[in-house]
Amino acid sequence: MKNLDPLLHSQLRLAVMSVLMNLAEADFVYLREKTESTAGNLSVQLDKLATAGYIEIEKGFVGRKTRTLCRITQQGRNAFETYVDALKSYLNI
Amino acid sequence: MKNLDPLLHSQLRLAVMSVLMNLAEADFVYLREKTESTAGNLSVQLDKLATAGYIEIEKGFVGRKTRTLCRITQQGRNAFETYVDALKSYLNI
DNA sequence: ACCGCATAGTTTACAATATAAACCGATTTA
DNA sequence: TAAATCGGTTTATATTGTAAACTATGCGGT
Numbered sequence: 428m429k430n431l432d433p434l435l436h437s438q439l440r441l442a443v444m445s446v447l448m449n450l451a452e453a454d455f456v457y458l459r460e461k462t463e464s465t466a467g468n469l470s471v472q473l474d475k476l477a478t479a480g481y482i483e484i485e486k487g488f489v490g491r492k493t494r495t496l497c498r499i500t501q502q503g504r505n506a507f508e509t510y511v512d513a514l515k516s517y518l519n520i
Numbered sequence: 521m522k523n524l525d526p527l528l529h530s531q532l533r534l535a536v537m538s539v540l541m542n543l544a545e546a547d548f549v550y551l552r553e554k555t556e557s558t559a560g561n562l563s564v565q566l567d568k569l570a571t572a573g574y575i576e577i578e579k580g581f582v583g584r585k586t587r588t589l590c591r592i593t594q595q596g597r598n599a600f601e602t603y604v605d606a607l608k609s610y611l612n613i
Numbered sequence: 614a615c616c617g618c619a620t621a622g623t624t625t626a627c628a629a630t631a632t633a634a635a636c637c638g639a640t641t642t643a
Numbered sequence: 644t645a646a647a648t649c650g651g652t653t654t655a656t657a658t659t660g661t662a663a664a665c666t667a668t669g670c671g672g673t
Contacts, residue, residue, distance in 0.1 A: 428538075428555060431531045437631075438524045445521075445610040455650070462521060468632050470652055492640075493650060511611050517538040518604045520613070530660075548621070561661050563623055579622095585669070586621060 429513035522606035
């Protein structure tokens with residue numbers, strides 16, 4: 428049986444990646460609302476995804492307020508596809 | 521976003537359930553080989569699935585050797601289906 | 614019969630992970 | 644300018660996963 432990338436096999440990180448697969452970019456607040464997670468948890472999980480090179484995080488400003496933008500990388504896209512393929516073999520679909 | 525049943529969102533337990541969805545029954549040794557897990561890990565995870573009512577475990581003998589048989593329950597089947605549905609919403613499939 | 618190895622599992626101790634609470638600095642609001 | 648809010652990060656704790664260590668029984672050889 429295929430291995431499931433442990434970095435993606437986590438509800439919150441998978442949710443983030445799922446959102447980013449469909450969106451050119453998303454900011455921290457949007458991701459927090461969409462995934463219904465706490466800021467602390469989200470912050471930690473985003474860091475892990477960024478450290479793995481699955482997403483890139485860009486900290487900037489909108490007016491004078493900070494904004495953290497996230498984008499999926501090509502490596503992240505590939506990992507996600509591979510994960511989906513592996514998972515399919517478990518789900519009979 | 522839908523919640524993913526944490527009991528099923530674990531590689532080994534999911535692998536076990538996946539096998540049992542397609543087989544009337546499977547014994548401990550078969551599951552250990554098929555999932556390439558250690559006996560200790562498998563034992564723990566089978567217990568969790570049984571405690572949740574997702575599988576039933578029958579300890580018997582074949583000749584004079586012990587044998588642990590596992591079967592999925594209707595509740596387990598339902599949980600698996602629900603999990604698959606929830607997961608699909610993450611994977612865009 | 615007795616020794617040593619194998620098989621089938623369980624228990625337990627440890628490592629890894631996830632999660633939220635507590636915190637921090639800037640910013641808007643009253 | 645004090646207090647509440649926003650956008651996060653850090654950190655402590657709870658939960659989980661995993662393998663090592665152990666138990667019990669069986670088998671093969673001498």
